[in-house]
Amino acid sequence: EPEVTQTPSHQVTQMGQEVILRCVPISNHLYFYWYRQILGQKVEFLVSFYNNEISEKSEIFDDQFSVERPDGSNFTLKIRSTKLEDSAMYFCASSGDPFSVLHFGNGTRLTVT
């Protein structure tokens, strides 16, 4: 069964550094998402991406965040200048249409020191 893949599985970075989290969604999917889960807390929506542009974003997704689909297969989340509070598990997801199930990747654990 096709799956969403995320790399790296764990990223450690210093405060103030830029970090790029990478995702390869399922190939025929059209909708792409990033979610975040701070340790011990609920999973929170960050952003959705459709037709090569952001379609929805949450209050968490401020100017420090950006997303890109650079080559038709990868979907990336960039954090420009990381803060300690950005430490979390970041999940990429994709879906084929607005009514179908989201398929989640295994997540990238981001640790900001």
Place this chain on the structure above:
Amino acid sequence: AQTVTQSQPEMSVQEAETVTLSCTYDTSENNYYLFWYKQPPSRQMILVIRQEAYKQQNATENRFSVNFQKAAKSFSLKISDSQLGDTAMYFCAFMKPVANAGNMLTFGGGTRLMVKP
């Protein structure tokens, strides 16, 4: 905005027994979807079961079933014949599909389930 509430932060059940996890939600929408996701210690997000709000019949998936009460905005998960592998965090989630935007999920705070041998 939608909210999802899971009132049981932790639960435990003996192996082979049945356990029910609670979930309530608040929305003014009429057409939506509800999900239960399982998150084991590996922190993957695994879909357990899905319910369409327009369907009156409760969804079932092997040992997992839901009790969907639309008027009460309640969506509980029943796990029958609990197995050690069911030990995980369980998240209830609400989804309102939006054309050309996708299907954003709103998650509850989770219930940590421990299955004891």
